[in-house]
Amino acid sequence: MINSKITNKVAISFIRILAGIVVLILAFLVGYILIKGLPYVSWHFLTSPSKSVSAGGGISGQLFNSIYLLVLSLLISLPIALGAAIYLNEYAPKNKFVSTLRNSIEVLSSLPSVVVGLFGFMFFVLKFGFGFSILSGAIALTFFNLPILTSSIENSLAAVPNLQREAGVALGISKWETIIHVIIPAALPSIVTGIVLASGRILGEAAALIFTAGQSSPVLNWTNLNPFSSTSPLNPMRPAETLAVHIWKINSEATIPDAVQISAASSAVLLILVFVFNLIARRLGNVIFKKMTAGGK
Amino acid sequence: MAKKTNLEIVDQLVAETDYDRYIIQLSKKHERAIETKDLTVTYDGLKYAMNPATIAFEKNKITSLIGGSGSGKSTFLRSLNRMNDDVATVGGQILYQGVDLNAPEIDVFEVRKRIGMVFQRPNPFAKSIYDNITFALTQRGKYSRVELDEIVETSLKNAALWDQVKDSLDKSALQLSGGQQQRLVIARALALKPDILLLDEPASALDPKSTMQIEETLVNLKNNYSIIIVTHNMQQAARISDYTAFFNMGKLIEYDLTRKIFTRPKVKLTDDYVSGNFG
Ligand SMILES: Nc1ncnc2c1ncn2[C@@H]1O[C@H](COP(=O)(O)OP(=O)(O)OP(=O)(O)O)[C@@H](O)[C@H]1O
Numbered sequence: 001m002i003n004s005k006i007t008n009k010v011a012i013s014f015i016r017i018l019a020g021i022v023v024l025i026l027a028f029l030v031g032y033i034l035i036k037g038l039p040y041v042s043w044h045f046l047t048s049p050s051k052s053v054s055a056g057g058g059i060s061g062q063l064f065n066s067i068y069l070l071v072l073s074l075l076i077s078l079p080i081a082l083g084a085a086i087y088l089n090e091y092a093p094k095n096k097f098v099s100t101l102r103n104s105i106e107v108l109s110s111l112p113s114v115v116v117g118l119f120g121f122m123f124f125v126l127k128f129g130f131g132f133s134i135l136s137g138a139i140a141l142t143f144f145n146l147p148i149l150t151s152s153i154e155n156s157l158a159a160v161p162n163l164q165r166e167a168g169v170a171l172g173i174s175k176w177e178t179i180i181h182v183i184i185p186a187a188l189p190s191i192v193t194g195i196v197l198a199s200g201r202i203l204g205e206a207a208a209l210i211f212t213a214g215q216s217s218p219v220l221n222w223t224n225l226n227p228f229s230s231t232s233p234l235n236p237m238r239p240a241e242t243l244a245v246h247i248w249k250i251n252s253e254a255t256i257p258d259a260v261q262i263s264a265a266s267s268a269v270l271l272i273l274v275f276v277f278n279l280i281a282r283r284l285g286n287v288i289f290k291k292m293t294a295g296g297k
Numbered sequence: 298m299a300k301k302t303n304l305e306i307v308d309q310l311v312a313e314t315d316y317d318r319y320i321i322q323l324s325k326k327h328e329r330a331i332e333t334k335d336l337t338v339t340y341d342g343l344k345y346a347m348n349p350a351t352i353a354f355e356k357n358k359i360t361s362l363i364g365g366s367g368s369g370k371s372t373f374l375r376s377l378n379r380m381n382d383d384v385a386t387v388g389g390q391i392l393y394q395g396v397d398l399n400a401p402e403i404d405v406f407e408v409r410k411r412i413g414m415v416f417q418r419p420n421p422f423a424k425s426i427y428d429n430i431t432f433a434l435t436q437r438g439k440y441s442r443v444e445l446d447e448i449v450e451t452s453l454k455n456a457a458l459w460d461q462v463k464d465s466l467d468k469s470a471l472q473l474s475g476g477q478q479q480r481l482v483i484a485r486a487l488a489l490k491p492d493i494l495l496l497d498e499p500a501s502a503l504d505p506k507s508t509m510q511i512e513e514t515l516v517n518l519k520n521n522y523s524i525i526i527v528t529h530n531m532q533q534a535a536r537i538s539d540y541t542a543f544f545n546m547g548k549l550i551e552y553d554l555t556r557k558i559f560t561r562p563k564v565k566l567t568d569d570y571v572s573g574n575f576g
């Protein structure tokens with residue numbers, strides 16, 4: 001007979017080893033990228049524009065584009081996803097149609113991003129004539145992002161116990177007020193996690209953007225804040241290569257002598273950008289959560 | 298001893314010797330908190346989860362609803378403040394201050410403010426103790442800080458929680474113990490100044506000491522509120538309630554003074570249930 005204590009010990013050690021492997025791989029990956037890339041990252045690198053044939057270019061435009069596109073696509077997709085998730089979780093009747101809808105959304109969230117990119121290319125770039133632009137890119141990212149965000153917010157809302165909804169209703173507060181003031185604050189930390197994960201995917205996304213936001217970064221005049229001017233960084237109709245697309249491009253068609261270094265440095269910056277965004281979003285989420293729920297006091 | 302003439306039998310179905318059902322009616326002398334006339338509830342549109350129930354609850358008294366699991370106690374209780382609105386179809390009348398609360402034109406939000414409800418599992422909001430009590434108020438009207446402070450203090454005092462939390466009103470309500478949370482939830486309901494308090498097994502998730510505190514709280518509240526409480530605890534029903542109603546399989550079987558239900562019930566089913574020879 002096998003001693004259950006020993007079985008238990010073996011199982012625990014096995015799980016520990018598996019967890020250790022995951023941590024090791026991650027640490028190796030992050031360490032490798034940072035060690036390879038960080039030596040080339042400098043203030044100059046971050047703040048000067050990229051060059052197309054000579055060495056010594058930077059990534060200022062790409063860095064800005066990545067953040068700008070992230071913010072824009074979140075601005076579009078977050079309200080829609082929130083609304084859809086609230087409807088699905090709080091109001092939708094439990095029938096065939098709604099469950100089909102829910103399943104479709106889940107299927108959509110595993111749609112390959114290159115398909116989304118091609119769709120965006122055909123529809124927004126060509127048919128609607130938006131061209132390779134921030135707008136086309138933001139819409140493609142929204143398509144790509146919406147199902148993931150909706151599903152994750154819906155799950156966050158579903159995790160708030162029904163007791164909380166009953167409590168609100170029993171106090172003569174309307175369902176809507178209960179959702180806004182009780183359910184969403186309670187779900188906030190988990191919603192923020194969903195947004196952070198989605199943002200990480202957006203920042204790293206290349207395939208959906210190559211055909212929509214384009215692969216070029218025009219010369220930008222940082223003091224020109226008129227969004228209708230072609231040299232303004234805010235202009236939504238200009239092409240905008242992001243960091244991820246930049247990394248892809250210089251690796252596939254290296255026309256610059258320092259492609260290897262720039263690619264390594266860009267990867268390190270992209271990684272740090274994701275970390276920083278992650279931290280900021282969680283901090284912000286925490287502050288709001290504490291304000292609304294008296295948590296942590 | 299209370300005079301027999303105060304209470305009269307209304308149920309027409311009763312047999313001469315052994316009653317099938319026995320439901321007392323309050324005489325004119327007893328002020329009514331709320332009463333139902335042929336209240337029915339169905340969840341699926343086909344089968345009654347509550348068969349026509351006619352019962353009047355006396356004002357400023359505690360009434361216990363007892364009966365086996367699935368007998369329809371919660372179903373009945375939740376209908377009184379229209380909590381079953383989206384879940385079930387409720388028929389018949391619910392009379393409160395001369396108005397039928399079950400009528401479609403009734404403002405359910407107002408109903409739920411007048412008729413507060415406390416559930417089996419404590420459900421404070423993930424907010425501070427203070428905000429838990431003021432939240433519903435500030436959603437509806439304008440109150441000054443002084444008024445709110447005052448309401449928070451009185452509600453917490455009425456729920457016998459003030460002394461324990463007065464120095465930590467801005468702490469999260471989730472950090473309170475289960476018994477404290479349940480009293481906070483009672484305070485939260487009291488803050489809306491309801492007439493009637495409905496409680497669905499409010500102490501079943503609590504230890505004996507917290508249970509005693511809740512019971513004491515309820516008995517003290519009786520002077521100003523009418524209380525209807527669902528309980529599985531026979532001793533509790535006997536200890537705190539003036540009237541007791543016994544439900545079985547979706548039917549109101551017997552309704553009488555608590556001491557009568559527990560000493561000389563008129564229906565055999567009730568006798569079996571209160572003496573423990575039941576399923
Ligand atoms: N939301 C619902 N949908 C469908 N049926 C329900 C629902 N709630 C209760 N029922 C049914 O109604 C009947 C009465 O249930 P109810 O919850 O009122 O019983 P109860 O007396 O409160 O029982 P317990 O003591 O276990 O709380 C049960 O048969 C139950 O299955």
Ligand SMILES: [Mg+2]
Binds near residue numbers: 370371372497
């Ligand atoms: Mg119940």
